[in-house]
Amino acid sequence: MNTVVNILQIDVEDWYCDLDPVEWRKHEPRVETATKKVLSILRETENQATFFVLGHVAEKFPGLIAKIDSEGHEVASHGYSHRRVSDQTPGEFEEDVKKSIAILEGITGKKVKGYRAPQFTVMKETLWALDILKKQKMEYDSSIFPVKTPLYGIPDAPLFPYVINSQENGYGHGLTEVPLSVYKLPILGKNIPVAGGFYFRFFPYFFLSYALRKLNRKGNIAVCYMHPWELDPGKPRVEGLKWYHYYRLSAMEEKFRKLTRDFRFISTREWIKNERG
Numbered sequence: 001m002n003t004v005v006n007i008l009q010i011d012v013e014d015w016y017c018d019l020d021p022v023e024w025r026k027h028e029p030r031v032e033t034a035t036k037k038v039l040s041i042l043r044e045t046e047n048q049a050t051f052f053v054l055g056h057v058a059e060k061f062p063g064l065i066a067k068i069d070s071e072g073h074e075v076a077s078h079g080y081s082h083r084r085v086s087d088q089t090p091g092e093f094e095e096d097v098k099k100s101i102a103i104l105e106g107i108t109g110k111k112v113k114g115y116r117a118p119q120f121t122v123m124k125e126t127l128w129a130l131d132i133l134k135k136q137k138m139e140y141d142s143s144i145f146p147v148k149t150p151l152y153g154i155p156d157a158p159l160f161p162y163v164i165n166s167q168e169n170g171y172g173h174g175l176t177e178v179p180l181s182v183y184k185l186p187i188l189g190k191n192i193p194v195a196g197g198f199y200f201r202f203f204p205y206f207f208l209s210y211a212l213r214k215l216n217r218k219g220n221i222a223v224c225y226m227h228p229w230e231l232d233p234g235k236p237r238v239e240g241l242k243w244y245h246y247y248r249l250s251a252m253e254e255k256f257r258k259l260t261r262d263f264r265f266i267s268t269r270e271w272i273k274n275e276r277g
């Protein structure tokens with residue numbers, strides 16, 4: 001166990017939330033059981049996390065959100081409808097975020113301070129979203145992945161948490177941005193994500209723990225994330241979800257247990273508070 005304290009983030013959505021919302025009601029909700037599994041592992045390993053909760057899930061399972069809060073974790077926003085930011089107008093985005101904040105604050109009675117965009121879609125063309133988050137009194141955003149993928153990412157974005165200075169990029173002045181961890185490949189100099197989700201299932205644990213230890217040895221934190229449905233290998237196979245929604249789900253629980261035993265994690269808000277007061 002090393003001493004650097006890292007950030008853990010859980011994106012609480014149901015297994016079908018990457019499908020078109022008109023499909024959602026056809027499917028059996030499984031998020032409650034899967035999220036309780038995450039909570040029990042965090043309790044056993046004495047770690048804390050930020051749960052970015054989708055408004056749709058909070059509306060259906062308010063008791064689950066109250067439980068997350070009562071176990072000392074941070075409840076933050078993953079928006080309401082799981083639409084990619086890049087598929088929304090600024091007006092639609094603001095309504096979506098506002099709706100999710102109202103639901104979450106109505107359950108916990110606490111101010112929501114952070115936001116995670118569906119599929120990390122705060123990108124160069126959607127940086128305007130940062131101004132809307134500021135307007136909604138958020139303190140931080142954690143949606144920028146410093147990588148290049150076909151779906152998301154800003155490859156030249158800073159690799160570690162920073163306070164946004166609007167003179168540099170024009171948007172979100174004063175908001176703290178918490179990027180997801182990447183590992184810079186030696187020789188190629190390319191950033192590859194090691195933070196969680198699919199990448200966490202794809203790479204062997206020894207490589208992930210090596211990459212995270214390397215970050216920690218240099219005094220840098222790791223920012224890791226996962227979805228409760230990744231601990232649910234029995235989730236239904238449906239058309240519309242891609243192979244990467246199912247890839248090596250059965251190995252995930254053991255990996256997540258190892259990660260939470262080998263590294264120390266706290267919530268995003270707690271980390272920012274420790275750093276900046």
Ligand SMILES: [Zn+2]
Nearest residue numbers: 011013118119
């Ligand atoms: Zn999501």
